[in-house]
Amino acid sequence: MSAAPPTAAPVLTGRAAKAAHPGLTLLALSVAGAVVSVQQTLVIPLLPRLMTLFDASVTSVTWVFTASLLAGAVATPLLSRFGDMYGKKRMILVAMSLLVAGSVVCAMSGSLGVxxxxRALQGTSSALIPLAIGMIRDTFPRERVTSAIGIVSATMGVGGTIGMIVTGLIADRVTGVDPMFWIAAGLAALGLVLVAFTAPNTGGRTGGRPDLVGAALLxxxxxxxxxxxxxxxAWGWTSGGVxxxxxxxxxxxxxxxxAELRVREPLVRLGLLVGPRSMSANLASILLGFSMFAAFTLISNFVQTPKEQVGYGLSGSVLDVGLYMLPSTFTMLLASSLAGRVAARIGPAFTLATGSVFAGLSYLWLALSNAHGYDMLAFSALQGIGFGIAYAALGTLAVQHVPMDQSGIASGINSLVRTAGGSIAGAVTAAILSGATIAGTRVPTLAAYELCFFIVAAGAALAAVVALAHGLRHRSPDS
Structure with a gap:
């Protein structure tokens, strides 16, 4: 096939390209982003319960979490591309509708497979965050773009904590899991309505065709x-199956x-994935995704491990998981609101490096000291600072160098690799924990948890190194 011709310029629709009420738009996008994050973590405190309900191993039950991330990894570039083609608001509404539908399926499920x-259907809503970032870049005043991206990005952590707290409050009073999913469906419907009535339609459409073959191969x-x-x-690392x-x-x-190099309108533009300025942002994103999503599953199981029976853990309830993570909600909101000012002074790359260092220190703390509740609270506060700063800067770094009509797919690719990192984290940590258990039980050893914490800390540290190298290589006011 011959080389692809350049993409046509966006076709103007006549709609206003600017948000009439940026504050209301930001509120709607933040609420919707928080709801998407709620669904990502809603099941995490329930993983031990699901093992009992379905008589399943930790590896099998972890797919309840991993399936959502995997679906998000595929849906994010697809819906982001659709956002650039047909309008970001329309695709945000599609993502929220899929979240409602997936929540209903989960609430009515009677088996682990269903x-x-x-959960996979719910996971497609992960595309909302890059679509929201693209909409902000399209419609907000330039001086407000960085801070608005930071606030929306912070909803990933804030919503995640809210999800665990909501689950904890309900799980202590019911024996099943369906009430949590009905609540998720209601919250998603609320977010859908807010976006429908307050978010603007952006002014350009690129048109084109979806790359369904690329999505299937991905x-x-x-x-x-x-x-x-x-x-x-389970199968053996050198087995034929693995x-x-x-x-x-x-x-x-x-x-x-x-296929992506040959198709006229690829799902993932590889230049935005591995280009000179995109590569470092995407590499940092996959490392941070690995670190953040690994913590969700690790902390939930660790907090609920009965210390009096196995010698470690915090003997906490499902609710305690959310409460221990509550400090991260406040520190993340504070850090993300300040990240725009920091980035304006030192640039998003160095800001990203700073946040990654804080995130790495939080996991290092937990790897070295984890016997008390205050260890978990200190970890939570440090983690919130780290990811609040890092994700705010990462959202800007991913899109600042691309044309406006490609902001959705550029942000989508960055979100794709972050979600892929989270998917890998779930699989890797599950493999480590299930591979080192206390004799005669399915309970992981303390050493297995501490190894996971060290690995996650190393991931965040590598993200800091990548961001620092990017900042030194591309020295400019906005690098």
Missing amino acids: LIAG AAWLICLLLGISEGN LGLFGAAVVICAVWVA
Whole structure:
């Protein structure tokens, strides 16, 4: 096939390109973003309960969380591309509608398989965050873009904590899991209404065709990779099944890359994935995604581990999981609101490095000291500072160098790799925890948890190094 011609310029629709009420738009996008984050963490405190309800292993139950991230990894670039093609508001409404539908499926599920399918449907809503960032860049005054992106980005952590607290409050009073999903459906419907009535339609449409083949290939190689990681301990890392999955992931990924290079309108523009200014932002994103999502599952299980029985843990309830993470909500909101000013002074790259250092220190604390409740509270506060700063800067770094009509897909690709990092984190930590258990039980050893905390801290530290290198290489006022 011949080289693809350049994409046509956006076609103006005649609609206003600026938000009439930026404050209301930001409120609606923040609420919707928080609801999406709620669904991501809603099930995390329930993982031990789901193991009992379905008589399943930690590896199988972790797919309730991982399936959502995997679906998000595939849906995010697809819906982000649709946002640039047909309008970001329309795709945000689609994402919220899918979240409502997925929540209903989960609430009505009677088996682990159906629950995982519903979670996958919920996960498609992950595309909302990059769509919201693209809308902000399209419609907000330039001086408010960085701070608005920071606030929306912070909803990932804030909503995540809210999800765990809501789950905890209800789980202590019911034996099932369906009430939590009905609440998620109601919250998603509220977010949908707010966006429908307050968010603007942006002024340009690029048109084009969806790359469905690219989406299918992306899903295939991610599934092979994550399934191989998840089943490594159970099947054996050198078994034919695991090696076959890893081999299939490599082959399908190569086919996917070749297809994306040849198709006229690719799902993922590889220049935005591995270009000179995009590569570092995306590499930092996958490392931070690994660190943030790994913490969700690790902290939930660690807090609920009965110390009097196994010698470690905090013997907490489902509600305690959310309460221990509450400090991160406040520090993340504060840090994200200040991140715009910091980035204006030192640039988003150095701001990202600063946030990543704080995030890494939080995990290092927990790896070295985890016997008391105050250790968890200190971790939570430090983590909130780190991710509040880092994600605010990352959202800006991902889109500042691309044309306006590509802001949605650029942000979507950055979100894709972050979600992929989270998917890998769930599979890796589950493999480590299930591979080192106390004799005669399914309970992981303390050493297994501490190894996971060290690995996650290293991921955040590497993100800081990548961001620092980017800032030194691209020295400019907005680098």
